[in-house]
Amino acid sequence: MIAPAFAQKMARYNAWQNESLYAAADTLSDQARRADRGAFFKSIHGTLNHLLWADTMWMSRIASGPNPNIPLADSVSFRADWTALKEERAAMDVQLIAWADALDEAALDGDFSWYSGAKQTDIVKPRRLVVVHIFNHQTHHRGQAHALLTAAGARPQDTDLIFM
Numbered sequence: 001m002i003a004p005a006f007a008q009k010m011a012r013y014n015a016w017q018n019e020s021l022y023a024a025a026d027t028l029s030d031q032a033r034r035a036d037r038g039a040f041f042k043s044i045h046g047t048l049n050h051l052l053w054a055d056t057m058w059m060s061r062i063a064s065g066p067n068p069n070i071p072l073a074d075s076v077s078f079r080a081d082w083t084a085l086k087e088e089r090a091a092m093d094v095q096l097i098a099w100a101d102a103l104d105e106a107a108l109d110g111d112f113s114w115y116s117g118a119k120q121t122d123i124v125k126p127r128r129l130v131v132v133h134i135f136n137h138q139t140h141h142r143g144q145a146h147a148l149l150t151a152a153g154a155r156p157q158d159t160d161l162i163f164m
Contacts, residue, residue, distance in 0.1 A: 001132065008100045011097045014093060020157040021145050028149075033045045041076050048089070049078045055134070056078075061114045072117060108131065111126055112125060
């Protein structure tokens with residue numbers, strides 16, 4: 001399905017896109033970032049918070065990072081302070097790149113098991129699928145954030161992977 005090079009490329013794509021989104025979001029007022037825009041996670045701030053929360057949750061599972069210690073339902077308020085959210089996002093992107101760079105084929109083999117708070121059950125899936133999911137989840141919600149930012153008048157950069 002995937003090789004370590006996929007995770008390495010996607011980790012860098014993730015960081016590149018987050019830099020663009022946060023730079024665009026910085027052009028807006030805090031009130032504009034927090035405005036309910038009808039998205040699944042309501043606001044730009046809430047969507048970006050959920051992304052950081054999810055990456056923190058996955059890194060706690062796959063790389064022994066700290067657990068976010070709040071449930072999915074509260075992920076929109078993971079970091080209330082905009083500056084803290086930006087700093088932790090940048091640090092998480094560095095962590096994701098370092099994790100991906102350390103992967104080898106053996107690290108992607110076999111199954112991975114975890115307890116899902118969202119499903120309230122233990123889940124077992126192939127490790128390669130879990131890694132694909134992590135990056136797919138990021139891309140999905142960054143697309144939402146990009147649309148919210150654009151609708152608010154901010155201008156994130158292009159999202160095409162081939163332009164990175």
